[in-house]
Amino acid sequence: MKTREPLQVLGRLYVPYANWVGETTSQFLCELRDKRRLRGTGCSECGKVFMPPRSVCPTCLASLETWVDLPTTGLLMTYTSVHYSFGREYQPMDPPYLLGIIRLDGADTGLCHFLGETSFEELRVGMKVEAVFKENREGNILDIAYFRPIKAAS
Amino acid sequence: MARRTAIVGVGQTFHRSRRPDVHIGELCAEAVKAALEDAEIHVRDIQAFVTGNMELFEGRYVQDMWLADWIGAVGKPGIRVTTGGTTGGTLASVAFELVASGLYDLVLAVGFEKQFEGDTRAGLKTVADPLWIRWQTTGAIGYFSRQARYYMKETGAPEEAGAMVRVRLAAHARNNPHAHLRLDLESVEEVLKSPYLIPPLRQLDMCPTSEGACAIVVASEERAARMARRPVWVKDWTSVHKEAIYVRGGRHSVADLEMAASRLFRRNGIQKPMEEISVAEIYAPSTWAELEWLEAYGFCEKGTAWRLEEKGVFYWNREFPVNPSGGVVCTNPIGATGLIRVAEVALQLRGDAGPRQISRKPTLGFSSAWGGSGWTVAHLLSSSKD
Numbered sequence: 439m440k441t442r443e444p445l446q447v448l449g450r451l452y453v454p455y456a457n458w459v460g461e462t463t464s465q466f467l468c469e470l471r472d473k474r475r476l477r478g479t480g481c482s483e484c485g486k487v488f489m490p491p492r493s494v495c496p497t498c499l500a501s502l503e504t505w506v507d508l509p510t511t512g513l514l515m516t517y518t519s520v521h522y523s524f525g526r527e528y529q530p531m532d533p534p535y536l537l538g539i540i541r542l543d544g545a546d547t548g549l550c551h552f553l554g555e556t557s558f559e560e561l562r563v564g565m566k567v568e569a570v571f572k573e574n575r576e577g578n579i580l581d582i583a584y585f586r587p588i589k590a591a592s
Numbered sequence: 593m594a595r596r597t598a599i600v601g602v603g604q605t606f607h608r609s610r611r612p613d614v615h616i617g618e619l620c621a622e623a624v625k626a627a628l629e630d631a632e633i634h635v636r637d638i639q640a641f642v643t644g645n646m647e648l649f650e651g652r653y654v655q656d657m658w659l660a661d662w663i664g665a666v667g668k669p670g671i672r673v674t675t676g677g678t679t680g681g682t683l684a685s686v687a688f689e690l691v692a693s694g695l696y697d698l699v700l701a702v703g704f705e706k707q708f709e710g711d712t713r714a715g716l717k718t719v720a721d722p723l724w725i726r727w728q729t730t731g732a733i734g735y736f737s738r739q740a741r742y743y744m745k746e747t748g749a750p751e752e753a754g755a756m757v758r759v760r761l762a763a764h765a766r767n768n769p770h771a772h773l774r775l776d777l778e779s780v781e782e783v784l785k786s787p788y789l790i791p792p793l794r795q796l797d798m799c800p801t802s803e804g805a806c807a808i809v810v811a812s813e814e815r816a817a818r819m820a821r822r823p824v825w826v827k828d829w830t831s832v833h834k835e836a837i838y839v840r841g842g843r844h845s846v847a848d849l850e851m852a853a854s855r856l857f858r859r860n861g862i863q864k865p866m867e868e869i870s871v872a873e874i875y876a877p878s879t880w881a882e883l884e885w886l887e888a889y890g891f892c893e894k895g896t897a898w899r900l901e902e903k904g905v906f907y908w909n910r911e912f913p914v915n916p917s918g919g920v921v922c923t924n925p926i927g928a929t930g931l932i933r934v935a936e937v938a939l940q941l942r943g944d945a946g947p948r949q950i951s952r953k954p955t956l957g958f959s960s961a962w963g964g965s966g967w968t969v970a971h972l973l974s975s976s977k978d
Contacts, residue, residue, distance in 0.1 A: 447722040449726070451714050453648065453651050453714045454651065454710070454711050454714075455650060455652070455709055455711070457615065457616070457706075457709045458614070458615055458706070459615050461614070493614075494617070494618060496661045496662070498635070498664075499625055
C-alpha cells in the first residue's frame with residue numbers, strides 16, 4: 439500500500455514541578471535572602487569547602503554539618519557570552535548575556551552565575567569579582583543579580 | 593545465574609508523603625549510606641552503580657547524570673534503569689546480572705521517588721501510546737477500581753474482603769519502622785468507613801504516594817564470603833512485558849503475573865509455592881490486587897485468596913506471610929517500591945527483620961514488582977547457596 443499522506447499525532451504536555459531543595463540548601467538560600475550572606479559547607483574528612491553548599495561529600499559521602507562563612511568576593515574561573523536564543527521560557531533573560539564560574543575566596547568549588555557591569559572584552563580568567571545582590575530577594579540563587587569585576591581603587 | 597550472586601547489604605530511608613528536609617540527591621545518599629553501613633563497607637569498595645526511578649515524576653529526566661555526585665558514583669560505571677512501576681525490581685535484576693555475569697564483584701542499586709514534587713499525571717501520560725491510549729488514561733485509580741469490581745464479581749468476595757487485607761497490612765506496617773502509613777486500623781468496620789475513590793475501591797484500599805529511597809549491595813560468591821552479613825542468595829529472576837490493551841482481547845488480564853511466577857517456579861522445581869516459599873513481598877498497589885495477584889502467582893487457587901485472608905493465613909506470624917512489611921498499600925515511593933520488596937525479603941531470609949520477622953523458618957522468598965498495565969518482574973531469593 440502506498441502512503442498517501444503521512445499523519446502525525448500532535449500533543450503538548452504540561453510538566454510542573456516543585457523540587458524540595460533540602461534543609462542545607464534552604465538554610466543557605468534563607469541567609470542569602472535575609473542577610474545577603476554566602477556560606478559554604480566543609481568536609482572534615484577531605485578538607486574541602488563546598489560552594490554551593492552540600493550536605494553530603496561527593497567523595498566520601500560524609501555528612502557535612504560545618505558551615506563556613508564566605509566573603510562575597512571571588513575569582514573568575516571561566517566565562518562565556520550567550521548569544522543564542524533558546525526560547526524565553528528556557529532562558530533566564532533574552533540574550534546576549536554573560537555567564538561565568540566564580541570560586542568564592544575560601545571555597546574549593548565554583549558557582550555558575552551572571553556577570554554584569556562589564557563586557558566580554560573586559561573579562562579575564564582569574565580576575566577578582568564580587569556579588570551584587572538584588573533588592574527584592576526571594577530565596578533563590580538568582581537573588582544574586584550578578585557578579586561584577588572589582589575595579590582597582592582609583 | 594552464571595555466577596552465584598548474593599545480597600549483602602540493604603538500606604532504606606523513612607518514607608513520608610513529603611520529605612522537604614532533603615532533595616533527591618540527599619534522599620538517595622540516605623539510603624546508600626544505610627546499605628553501606630549494613631554491609632559494613634565504604635562507598636569506594638563499590639565497583640558499579642545502578643540507579644532508577646519513574647521518569648518525569650519530579651519533572652526531571654536522566655537524573656543519574658547529577659545523582660552520581662550524591663551516591664559516591666563519580667567516575668564509576670553506572671546504568672540508569674527506568675522501567676516505570678517495575679523500576680525497583682529491575683534495579684535489583686540489573687545489579688544481579690552485573691555480578692552474575694562476572695563483570696563486577698560488588699554493585700550497589702538505589703531506587704527512589706519524590707512523588708509530591710511533580711505532577712505524576714504528566715509522567716503517566718507519557719507512558720501510554722499517544723495515538724491509541726494516551727487520550728483515554730486517567731491513572732491508577734480507575735484501573736484498580738475496575739480490577740476490584742472484576743475480582744468481586746468473579747469470586748463472589750464481599751466488600752469486607754478488601755478491608756480484611758487492609759487490616760492485615762496495617763498490623764504489619766505497625767511492626768515496620770520504615771513504613772509510611774502506620775495506621776491503627778484494627779477492624780474491617782473502620783476500613784469500610786473510608787470514602788470511595790471510585791467504587792468499590794476505597795481510599796484505604798489504595799497505596800499512598802510516598803517520598804523515599806531504598807538501596808541494596810550485591811556481591812559475588814567470593815566477595816560475599818568476606819562480608820559482614822549473612823548473604824542472601826539470588827536463586828533466579830524473570831520478567832514479563834506486555835501492554836494489556838493490545839493482547840487481552842478486551843478482558844481483564846493478569847497473564848503477565850501468571851507467566852512470570854509460573855516460569856520462575858517451573859524452572860526452579862517449585863511445585864507447591866505456598867508450602868515451599870516462606871515469605872512473599874508482592875508489589876500490589878491495592879488490597880484487591882493483593883488478593884487477585886496471590887492467585888495469579890499460583891500461591892492459591894483462583895477465587896480462594898479472600899477465603900484464606902478470612903482465615904488469617906497471610907499474617908506475618910502465620911502459615912504464609914504476605915507483605916510482612918505492610919506492602920505497597922502502606923508505602924509507595926514508586927522507583928524504590930520494587931527494590932523495597934527485594935530488601936524486605938532479604939531481611940526476612942537473614943532473620944534481621946526485627947518486630948516484623950516472620951514466625952516461619954525462612955528458606956525461600958518471593959518478591960515482585962509490577963507496572964504499566966501488564967509488566968511484571970519477579971525474584972526468588974534463598975537463605976542457602978544451593
